[in-house]
Amino acid sequence: MDWLERTAKLRQWTRNGTRAPHKPLLLLYALGRFQDDADGELRYSAVEEDLQRLLTEYGPPNRTSPAYPFHHLVSDGVWEVRTTRGPGSPGSGVRDLRETGAAGRLVPELRAALRREPPLLGRMARLLLDLHFPPSLHGELCEAIGLELEPTQTEQLLRVRRQRNPQMRELVLTAYEYQCAFCGYDGRIGAVPVGLEAAHVRWWAFDGPDDIDNGLCLCSLHHKLFDKGVLGIGDGHRILVSQRFVGHSPAAREHVIALAGRPLVGPQPGARPVAAAHRAWHIAQVFHGTPRPAAGTGRVPS
Incomplete structure (x- = not known):
């Protein structure tokens, strides 16, 4: 399975250049937490404040609830949600996620791939950063998330849409x-x-x-x-x-x-x-x- 392709093709609402970094921010956050605890889950009620802060600081000016990407990232095949009722997200409402004890984490296949191939995490993170944020924010965004990337890692990012002009x-x-x-x-x-x-x-x-x-x-x-x-x-x-x-x-x-x-x-x-x-x-x-x-x-x- 090509996890870099899935990362590059996250489904996002786009129109006329509108920014929608909600899913990329959640996935970056999940990758950072995976580094700390590969088996842990992210209970919505425990991470809601962190995710809201990231959206406020690095998202577009309009206010958005972190419940939106927590629910909708499931459709991209990289994220799963379970509740006290069993597998599956209860919806994108804040109250639904809180009251059902919703918890999310990377899907088992992706967690296995990250354990099997540790450099994959850095490639995914750099692809998300490159596609959704300007270079001036990459370092502080990683620090805010708690994501540690090797400074000497120079893998070529896949599927970058076009080449920059070196001049x-x-x-x-x-x-x-x-x-x-x-x-x-x-x-x-x-x-x-x-x-x-x-x-x-x-x-x-x-x-x-x-x-x-x-x-x-x-x-x-x-x-x-x-x-x-x-x-x-x-x-x-x-x-x-x-x-x-x-x-x-x-x-x-x-x-x-x-x-x-x-x-x-x-x-x-x-x-x-x-x-x-x-x-x-x-x-x-x-x-x-x-x-x-x-x-x-x-x-x-x-």
Whole structure:
């Protein structure tokens, strides 16, 4: 049985690039728990809070119950649920899962395959990460789940839908003249830029093209905050800062909150700015909450 193919083809509700990482997050969580206890079950009432936190932090802005993937992942052939009444999920309702003592775990065939071939777990996890999340979030997501992957593991992921453009980073950094589009940071060691990265506005995992008008040159801090939905880009290519972000230190105010309403730094004349369609996708699928008013104006950027 090809477990990587099943992993790559999880049934998900998709329309116009809508993010639906509910099943991938649950499967990643289950793989992490398998590392700790290969024979253990995940009782819904015991893991509901963990799963809700993952959905809130790494899922789309709209709120979803973890009961949904706990029930529906059964249909993909990698997950099973039993209750005090016997095998089978009672449904996707939170009350049904709680009251019947529902517990889930990886199906016996997959558990056997993971015991027989330990590297399979890392391949499955990396495939889920690559297909559903940007690289800037992979490390912290594994840490949040408690999933340990060998840093030297370099297996080629199967069935990746298309090849990345290796020139994307250089094209984007050149377009923005090696400055962070949010704060203007332009650090170098000699002639080599440090702490600058090419960020996809519409994530590559969600058919975001490797084009300049889907890219931003960002420092490492602002890249992470952009991919976490703290920062966005509004009309007029002005910076959005989520009202959900809380920071009381001078550094948080200076490097994040004070950005609200500022225009982007760049790109240079002749380079295409971020396309409206990609900005709209990021606002709908990644940016959390409503924007803060522009600093000193009281006006909320749109």
